[in-house]
Amino acid sequence: MIQINDVVKSFDGFRALDGLTMKVEEGSIYGLVGPNGAGKSTILRHIMGIYRPDSGSILVHGQPVYENPAIKAEMAAIPDELYYFNSASTRDMMKFYRGLYPQFDDKRYDALREAFPEVDENQPIRRLSKGMQKQSAFWLALCCQPKVLVLDEPVDGLDPVMRRQVWSLLMGDVAQRGTTVLVSSHNLRELEDVCDHVGILSHGKVLLERSLTDLQDNIIKLQLAFSEPGLPPLPESLNVLHTSQIGRVYTLIVRGDPTQIKERMAALNPILMEMLPLNLEEIFIYELGGEDYAVRDIVL
Numbered sequence: 691m692i693q694i695n696d697v698v699k700s701f702d703g704f705r706a707l708d709g710l711t712m713k714v715e716e717g718s719i720y721g722l723v724g725p726n727g728a729g730k731s732t733i734l735r736h737i738m739g740i741y742r743p744d745s746g747s748i749l750v751h752g753q754p755v756y757e758n759p760a761i762k763a764e765m766a767a768i769p770d771e772l773y774y775f776n777s778a779s780t781r782d783m784m785k786f787y788r789g790l791y792p793q794f795d796d797k798r799y800d801a802l803r804e805a806f807p808e809v810d811e812n813q814p815i816r817r818l819s820k821g822m823q824k825q826s827a828f829w830l831a832l833c834c835q836p837k838v839l840v841l842d843e844p845v846d847g848l849d850p851v852m853r854r855q856v857w858s859l860l861m862g863d864v865a866q867r868g869t870t871v872l873v874s875s876h877n878l879r880e881l882e883d884v885c886d887h888v889g890i891l892s893h894g895k896v897l898l899e900r901s902l903t904d905l906q907d908n909i910i911k912l913q914l915a916f917s918e919p920g921l922p923p924l925p926e927s928l929n930v931l932h933t934s935q936i937g938r939v940y941t942l943i944v945r946g947d948p949t950q951i952k953e954r955m956a957a958l959n960p961i962l963m964e965m966l967p968l969n970l971e972e973i974f975i976y977e978l979g980g981e982d983y984a985v986r987d988i989v990l
């Protein structure tokens with residue numbers, strides 16, 4: 691588990707992290723989403739033990755991560771700027787990581803060659819294309835068999851086929867080994883299908899942290915039409931987040947238990963009542979609705 695409490699980090703007087711608190715449960719895939727400059731890479735670098743916070747704590751499996759080699763040996767990362775020795779090939783880096791990670795799996799390295807057929811393991815990594823470099827990084831990280839995997843914008847630069855491939859390998863690890871995955875992205879859509887928890891980061895703070903099941907079970911979109919024009923008075927107990935109208939048809943986003951909401955709306959005798967699925971993007975827009983920060987930046 692990763693537990694981050696009230697972390698503050700300033701660079702030259704600028705607060706990049708401003709009291710950031712979040713919790714990543716063991717064996718979950720946690721998506722950290724936020725606009726450019728929100729602080730995603732900065733918090734991930736703290737979690738990897740590269741930065742020391744000005745204040746607050748960062749605990750991985752209950753222990754502070756900074757200058758803690760035992761905890762770091764259980765963690766692997768794919769940072770936004772990939773790390774490899776100047777002229778090292780994927781194979782050279784494999785030997786390096788094998789020395790660093792006691793649980794490094796040689797058999798897996800051989801098996802994953804098939805998953806990344808385009809990567810020439812003997813080529814210096816710096817001569818590979820950006821996408822190939824990412825593939826090489828995934829190949830190596832998966833062989834380290836970490837308990838915690840930290841990924842900063844991991845699929846940036848990968849083509850759609852390779853994105854699917856990489857997510858499927860990651861989800862396999864989560865299912866089989868209980869790996870905890872923390873992944874950042876500025877694109878909510880990218881994470882929608884893979885994460886079970888999502889945190890929204892803005893201006894160095896986590897604004898909202900939810901499990902996807904909680905989110906999806908607690909908010910619904912209904913399309914309604916009534917025999918009389920207009921919308922009848924709605925029960926006050928309904929927590930309506932948004933209403934829109936096209937002709938006689940109203941679309942309502944309502945927070946609460948879906949079954950109860952439908953029962954209450956049905957009591958108003960609509961001539962049409964249909965429940966529509968909400969995607970993650972919509973849920974976050976309505977959850978964050980009252981706030982005026984760059985919600986669009988977060989979800990577009």
Ligand SMILES: Nc1ncnc2c1ncn2[C@@H]1O[C@H](COP(=O)(O)OP(=O)(O)OP(=O)(O)O)[C@@H](O)[C@H]1O
Nearest residue numbers: 701702706724725726727728729730731732733876
């Ligand atoms: N080493 C540093 N020195 C000075 N300022 C920094 C440093 N690292 C980050 N910052 C500042 O902290 C803020 C957060 O940066 P960070 O890279 O964490 O954002 P991000 O959410 O990862 O953004 P992006 O999506 O653009 O990668 C930015 O305003 C950035 O300029």
